[in-house]
Amino acid sequence: MSILGNRVVRREDPKFLSVGGTYVADLDLPGALHLVFVRSSMAHARLASIDTSAAEAAPGVVAVFTHHDLGLAPMETVVGMTPEAMTQPILAAGTVRYVGEPIAALVAETREAAVDAAELVVVDYEPLAAVVDPRVARRDETILFPDAGTNTALTLDMGRDEAMFDGCEVRVQQVIVNQRVAPCPLEVRSAAAFVTPEGRVEFRSSTQAPHGVRDTLARALALEPDDVHVISPDVGGGFGAKATVYTEDIVVGWCARHLGRPVRWTETRSESMLGLGHGRGQVQTATIGGSRDGTITAFDLAVLQDCGAYPGMGTVLPFMTRTMVSGVYTIPKAECSFESVVTNTTPTTAYRGAGRPEAAAAIERMVDIFAAEIGMDPAEVRRRNLIASDAFPYTTPVGTVYDVGEYRRTLDIALDVAGYDELRTEQRRRRDAGDPRQLGVGLSCYVEITNGIPEGEYGSVEVRPDGTVVVRTGTSPHGQGHVTAWSMLVAEQLGVPIEDIEVIHGDTDVVPRGVGTFGSRSLQAGGNAVNQAAIDVVEKAKDIAADLFEAAREDIVLDKSRGVFHVVGTPALARGWAELATAAVAAGGNPLLAEVDLASPGPTFPFGTHLAVVEVDTETGHVTLVRHVAVDDAGRIVNPLLAEGQVHGGVAQGVAQALLEEVVYDGDGNPLTANLADYSFISAAELPSFETLFTETPTPVNPLGAKGIGESGTIGATPAVHNAVVDALAHLGVRHVDMPATPERVWNAIRDAAERKGA
Amino acid sequence: MRVTITVNGTVESHDVEPRTLLVHYLREAVGLTGTNVGCDTTSCGACTVLMGGESVKSCTVLAAQADGADVTTIEGLARPDGRLHPVQQAFREHHGLQCGFCTPGMVMAITSLLRENPAPTERDVRLGLEGNLCRCTGYHNIVAAALAASADPESRS
Amino acid sequence: MIPAPFDYVRVKSADEALAKLAEHGDAAKLLAGGHSLLPLMKLRLATPDVLIDVGRLSELSYVRDEGDEVAVGALTRHHDVATSPVAAAGVPVLAHVAGQIGDPQVRHRGTIGGSLAHGDPASDLPAVVVALGGTLVVQGPRGRREVAATDFHRGFFEVALAPDEMLVEVRVPRTVGPWGFHKLTKRAQDWAIVGAVAVTTADGLGVGLINMGPVPVRARAVEVAVAAGASAADAAASAAEGTEPSADNNGSVAYRQHVARVLVRRALEDAGV
Incomplete structure (x- = not known):
């Protein structure tokens, strides 16, 4: 019987539950110095002077560095697409462009000494006008980078087809703000570095992509990749925001080299709210057209992306939005153009879904508005x-090719499980009764793209002479459960118990190559690589077994129930993995090992339907999520326990964006949500238990038939909850409420609709 | 100043600055790094430990205030024979953790909650966890684990 | 997230605390549960030179039935008020509200005296004590004095405590019959955007508002309207009269005033008006 598809509890857990994980801040680094950053308190200013003398003289302080001390090149452009004139310097160089930008690095013997002394650094600012709203930034009235001459970092102008909406009986336009949110992994950013006597940089990082950190750090410090060894120990969440290298990481590495002592840095949460990249941040102008029989014939989306102060990953995410612009629908004409502009705010980056939640939010909101x-x-x-299930592979108007889908099925299941008709009946009852607690039902039929920037992945399987197995993977889990899932894949191929399988990740010396864990790519890229390596190692073992048994290779069979090889017809004469691995070493000195550098099998397109039920207190505007039904299709499910966990987490973040969370700045660029007391991080008390179901439509794209599941939750849930809020108020004349649907915003929408009606 | 705190049954005595927070005392003076720091505004609960058997946020208690107290951290919750506490066990069976960073605080908060309310409803559990933030699980399986653990009479101990 | 350095003194009696306060003056702060003060100190928004830890003064931790009144020691933790049978029997609204402050961990440390002395108009207990017509007992070098709750809160984070005085007891009258308490928050653990409480004591109806001005507000106009026979809805219409709530990311002035009217109506209805 196959182990795949079973609810195997996590092998990772006993340590976390009994003594806790080992995160970067937990590492024992004898003699380590503590690094803290002095950060800008102004959104946009010239730095007239930075006086570090008092801090340098403070007890325990080893050194204080500013930009010119480092002599480092600025951060790299994003895949060569963003302007050189907008790259971020390592520590502010003459100008600060957002509150929280690192200005100086202070290194001291203790954390307390560092924190105390940092207060003594005196920065003299010459304030400049701040630009906070991307709609203002695009006017180029105040320019962040004079050398660039514009605030626009990137545009994709597809040339609007004015005839697109010709012949539409109905055409509706809506401006939708997909607000800026904070990823908020529970572990903030943290890094440590020391230099070995041989001159190698040992780097520890809370990252989703240790090999990327190695390569980027090496380039930044003018070293070869082999001169840098990165280990990501346990990582307390990332959600996309820890997939890239930050300026602080480079400073940590530089200080360790410059000072010749171990250096460690862990930001505070208040710093993290300003320093870790933010997610989303789009202003969308969406237009939908069709006929009164319900057919949608045209959809246009113009995206204005907020890059924050320095163009980073967030700048290019509208490409992903465009890829998914028409969603699950057979819309004959659909297009998406975008413009990404800099503002005096924290740079934006990938956050769970990264460009696709924005696409789903736009089309799903507009379908409701059209309805x-x-x-x-x-x-x-x-x-x-909906695109019919026999229409795949399906090419959308923007050229995206969907692999496979059963969209109608997930919609039908969601409606059935939720009791859609009964919900509508209850809604009518409350409307008729004028109940102050109105019911709203929201739908979202989504499709998304996983492993969307197709890259391959490394995986290897080695059988040791004692019969235990070691798996090395280029993915870098931080909660996803790869140790358990990859063990299951290998157990399935080798017929060994998962307890005998060790999975190694996150160490760039032990795992030679790797891409990392983001974009819901791990199972379809890394899992398939490991699976292929397991298949390959079985084939190698068969070669050895054929020699040992002196039999024809094609007569060798692997009995997976016992984990032994034998010649067909003589199961009693069997050889186990230990014997074969021992024989391999004895024969050629090489371990019984298979390595795979899997070329990307291309993206897959998970889909599903989410249905949310909310109650809105129409007197205060307060929204309560009552139920959330998620029907997701991620192809073949290796471990439902893990897959459900991914959905749960994503749904909660989606609900949070729809109802609660928003990074807010005042007009001068001062952050108003710079800690977890002011930022409305969703808690258990604001959520119900979720109703999660899966359909399994395997993708033909990879051997496992697996798609990604890591981001479906935010993509599917956000518009469902958002639509539910508006649905609850539809009879009052409300057509749209921007996210997050906070009490005041909802109440304002009710009041405005009443005034319109009265007028 | 010198503080003496019984941590997981062991008497610990260390010289600390008055401003030393209990969480830093536990992590650095005692060397127990299971308790994590997740914020700086008493919001996230990652640093939750038991003090006198009750949940507290160890980032908002001075080590000096805990002088003479009995403190239990995640490292001290399992039975002396190594068996996991019912709350720990329920977390494993119900996949109540992913990245693990909030987990020690969650487990300690739930342990305290079940001592005060041995038969909580789902709503009781959710309100009881309002001061413990998790970004990975959507709380679904944490709540399930808490409810499952409440069925085990040993969870109150 | 590390406080600036300070000296720490733990005292064994209220008298010793007062002596230390007299010695250090403005440079000192009393530390009870620390759940208002330590967060400010960690962000270095407060930097006292001396902390006088009164947290172990068990003499000031009690909930006592004193006939017409219930007396609560200033160092009684929210958790202990919330679970006190005396509070539940005599002033159930106080137990209920104490059980909703912050989160369980905060309630295990935070105290009623700390909450009141902090003077935050967004916190729940001050408005409840004001609505109840409670009395605060203050001790200082000049002896004990009693301050009406309505006079205790002087301004935003400003209370009628001299630097050498400490709050030692909160006295509230027993309530009669049903009561109402409603607060609007975005999240369970948040401070109230607006809150309302309606209680009946031997002195009649008391209506209090949370976060509707620099101090906790007693909605006298509502009380007068109810006394004159107005319905809950009609009386609540005047709930925001004279209030000066601040505007912030959670609500404008107009929104807060609207919500105050809604929540007061609901609280009045719960209180049997």
Whole structure:
């Protein structure tokens, strides 16, 4: 019987539950110095002077560095697409462009000494006008980078087809703000470095991509990749925001080399809210057109992306938005253009979904607006426009090729499980009764792209002479459970118990190559690599067994129930993995090992339907999520326990964006949500238990038939909850409420609709 | 100043600055790094430990205030024979953790909650965890684990 | 997230605390549960030179039935008020509200006296004590004095305590019949955007508002309207009269005033009006 598809509890857990994980801040680094950063308190200013003398003289202080001390090149552009004139210097060089930008690095013998002395660094600012709203930034009235001459970092202008909406009976436009949110992994950023007597930089990093850290750090410090050894120990969450290298990381490495002592840095949460990249941050102008029978015929999306102060990963995410612009629907004409602009705010980066939640939010919100406009049930409008299951592979108007889908099925299941008709009946009852607690039902039929920037991945399987197995993977889990899942894949191929399988990740010396864990890529890239390596190692073992048994290779069989090889027909004469591995070493000195550098099998397109039920207190505007039904299809599920966990977490973050969370700045660029008291990080008390179901439509793209599941939650849940809020208020004349649907915002929408009606 | 705190049954005595927070005392003076720091505003609960058997946020207690107290951290919750506490066991069975960073605080908060309310409803558990933030699990399996653990009479100990 | 350095003194009696306060003056702060003060110190928004730890003064931790009144020692933790049978029997609204402050960990450390002396108009207990017409007992070098709760809160984070005085007891009258308490928050653990409480004591109806001005507000106009026979809805219409709430990321002035009217109506209805 296959182990795949079973709810295997995590092998990772006993340590976390009994003594806790080992995160970077937990590492024992004897003699380590403590690094803290002095950060800008102004959103946009020239640095007239930085006086570090008092800090340098403070007890325990080893050194204080500013930009010119380092002599380092600025951060790299994002895949060569963003302007050189907008790259971020390592420590501010003459100008600060967001609150929280590192200005000086202070190194001291103790954390307390560092924190105390940092207060003594005196920065003299000459304030400049700050630009906070991307709609203002694009006007180029105040320019962040004079050398660039514009605030626009990147544009994709597809040339709007003015005839696109010709012939549409109905055409509706809506400006939708997909607000800036904070990723908030529970572990903040943390790094440590020391230099070995041989001159090698040992680097420890809370990262999703240790090999990327190695390569980027090496380039920044003008070293060869082999001169840098990165280990990511346990990592307390990332959600995309820890997939790239930050300026602080480079300073940590530089200080360790410069000072010749171990250096460690862990930011505070208040720093993290300003320093870790933010997610989303799009202003979308969406236009939908179609006929009154419910057919959607045209959709246009113009995206204005907020890059924050220095163009980073966030700048290019609208490409992903464009890729998924028409969602699950057969819309004949669809297009998406974008413009990414810099503002005096924290740089934006990938956050769970990274460009696709923004696409789903736009199309799903607009389908509801279209349904309201023609007076049709939103479920019915969706049903009429879904791509049929026999239409795959399906090429969308923007050229995306979807692998496989059973969209109608997930919609039907969601409606059935939720009791859609009964919910609508209850909604009518409350409306008729004028109940102050109105019910809203929201739908989202989504499709997304995983492993969307197709890259390969490294995986190897080695059988040791004692019969135990070691798996090395280029993915870098931080909660996803790869140790358990990869063990299951290998156990399935080798017929050994998962307890005998060790999975190694996150060490660039032990795992020679790797891409990392982000973009829901791990199972379809890394899992398939490990699976292939397991298949290959079985084949190698068969070669050895054929020699040992002096039999024809094609007569050798692996009995997976016992984990032994024998000649077909003589199962009693069997050789185990230990014997074969021992024989391999004895024969040629090489271990029984298979390595795979899997070329990317291309992206896959998970899909599903989420249905949210909310209650809105129409007197205060307070929204309560009552139920959330998620029907997701990620192809073949290796471990439902892990897959459900991914959905749960993503759904909560989606609900959070729809109802609560938003990074807010005042007009001068001062952050108003710079700690976890002010930022509305969602808690257990704001959520119900979720109803999660899977359909399994295997992708033909990879041997496991697996798609990604890491980001479906944010992509599917956010618009479902958002639509539910508006749905609850539809009879009051409300057509749209921007996220997050906070009490005041919802109440304002109710009041404004009443005033419109009255007018 | 010198503080003496019984940590997981062992008497610990160390010289500390008055400003030393209990969480830093536990992590650095005692060397127990299972308790994590997740914020600086008493919001996230990652640093939750038991003091006198009750949950507290060790980032908002001075080591000096805990002088003479009995403190239990995640490292001290399992039975002397190594068996996991029912709350720990339930977390494993119900996949109540992913990245693990909030986990020690969650486990300690739930342990305290079940001592005060041995038969909580789902709503009781959710409100009882309002001061413990998790970004990975959506709380779904944490709540399930807490409810499952409450069925085990040993969870109150 | 490390406080600036300070000296720490642990005292064994209220008298000793007062002596230390007299010695150090403005440079000193009393430390009770620390759940208002330590967060400010960690962000270095407060940098006292001396902390006088009164946390172990068990003499000031009690909930006592004193006939017409319930007396609560200033160092009684929220958790102990919330679970006190005396509070539940005499002033159930106080137990209920104490059980909703912050989160369980905060309630295991935070004290009623600390909460009141901190003077935050967004916190729940001050408005409840004001609505109840409670009395605060203050001790100082000049002896004990009693301050009406309505006079105790002087301004934003400003209370009627001299630097050499400490709050030692909170006295509230027993309530009669049903009561109402409603607060609007984005998240369970948040401070109230607005809150309202309605209680009946021997002195009649008391209505209090949370976060509707620099100090906890007693909604006298509502009380007068109810006394004159107005319905809950009609009386609540005047709930925001004279209030000066601040505007912030959670609500404008107009929104807060609207919510105050809604929550007061609900609290009045719960209180049997």
